[in-house]
Amino acid sequence: MSDTPEQAGNGLRWNAWNLLLLVPLAMLITPFINRDGPHLFGMPFFYWSQFAFVIVGVACVGIVYLKTKDEPVRTDKPDLLSADDLDEGDR
């Protein structure tokens, strides 16, 4: 419980692997996918390319999951050591 948002903090953590989550958004760029050929199994490119993006999406999320799984998580204290924590370390 804290009175000011500045003290409360948001617990933001940066991890470059998370950027992979942006890759699947590429399928929203419709000019790239909105074409008829080449066909695959008789389906226009528009359809099978979006099915292929299911695999891209799974791969990206899967890699992020594996790469961030072992992230050390401090669960008992706030992330950044405050002066009090450092004092405790001396004791």
Added chain:
Amino acid sequence: MSNIQWTETIIFALLFGVVTVLGFMAARWQAGDTLDHLDEWGLGGRKFGSWITWFLVGGDLYTAYTFVAVPALIFGAGAMGFFALPYTVILYPIVFLPLLRMWSVSRVHGYVTPADYVKGRYGSRTLALLVAITGLVATMPYIALQLVGLEAVLRTMGFNGSGLLGHLPLLIAFIVLAVYTYQSGLRAPALIAFVKDILIYVVILVAVFYLPSKLGGWESIFSAAEDKFAETPAPGDGTLLGPNNQLQYATLALGSALALFLYPHSLTGALASRSRNVIKRNMVALPAYSLLLGLLALLGYVAISAAVKPITNEATGRPDSNTIIPVLFEQQFPSWFAGIAFAAIGIGALVPAAIMSIAAANLWTRNIYKEYMHKDATPAQEAKQAKLASLVVKFGAVLCIVLIDPQFSIDLQLIGGVIILQTLPAVAISLYTRWFHRWALVTGWAAGMTWGFVMLYAIPSADGSRAHFGGSALALDKLSLFGWQPFAGSTVQIYVGFVALVGNLVVAALVTFILRARNVSNGIDQTVGSDYHADDGDPKLKAIATH
């Protein structure tokens, strides 16, 4: 009530009977000490593992209505209907990180609903109430739409009576559902979801491999669709997107993906899971359903090449395009397999309807009943209230379908998607920052709601039969800011919800600047940074089903 298909009906009834038994047994499945607590009744004890969560959330997000309406959209309009695939592909990368934060903070503080979280984060009863009401209003028509999916199947089996009698099978199915949800809570849909999803997988995999080979392969199916769209006068249809609906396609997919986990029922499924890893694994595994949905969507083209005619709904007198897929199955499959397919769709309606009514009941109980009517309600009283609310919600949905035109629910659901998106700044962005001021979020919400509603009102339906609430695609030409039309003359379309969300964010940002300059209090934040990373086993976690 003529031409009842007996083989199909008997198989449907048998499978329906099986899930009914499961639904009642679910109360004792992995039961905690008591069911008289929202953690237990409303969130299944917060201990579902990866597999249960996969079936539960899969059954929750990919609803019966989706399974009949998406192919129907492809059948009618072509490529535009395929937005459901990009929507459910980009969904998981987008929600992966925020959902983990939401799970952790809710687990630490014992939040059951998104409005609980907002109240804790901002200490604002007004904002929490707005989030709760928005969630309730958006969820109710969604429940009614599950009935539309169920009814499409029942009418195809021959239960196509007019008047109240025509709705009787639907009413019976829903009473059964209501009773076991009342008794077993979230455990009932979790257990039934196993049956539903396995049936759906079998049916759709058989359908997408068997039907095209029977009808001459995908090549000829697509050319048949091409021919059909070439004949129709409507400009927006075809097997590819046109110049005007590409932006609509992308913004509708994005807007829907952003909106999905703002719906209370999606969050209910996620909060019921045991740990962060369960959610992470599911974000990787749930796209299996997206693949299924994409394949199913293509059955809309299969229906074109099989020359399927939608059944006329005897209650409204209009052809019901949602019967496309049931009719296709009935024409092309032996009747025993059609029976299984119908049961899959029918049971597919029960799972999300149950979860949605539980989520709505949780919202009502936590954020309106306990907050405004009975402040010192005990956990047992809360659970009792939620059980009753789940009954009321379900019968409200049935009445909506029986007494009012089903089209009303479809319109409402369209509005629901737009309005639930307006809670994004308060529920999702706030997981990362408290920069937006709480009163600015209220103002932005009001602006987004109003603007979204005004735009939806002004959109006529594509076939010109109705002047208002005809769709969610706004021509940029019609986009007007107090009379100023920045894109006058443009016929390019965009998703209304997306436009309204942008308006919401702009207003919220402006008001935030003003309120911060004036040092208006931004409320008390109950949460601290480490709450957003807490995981199973953490001593910070709130004990389950205690107060």
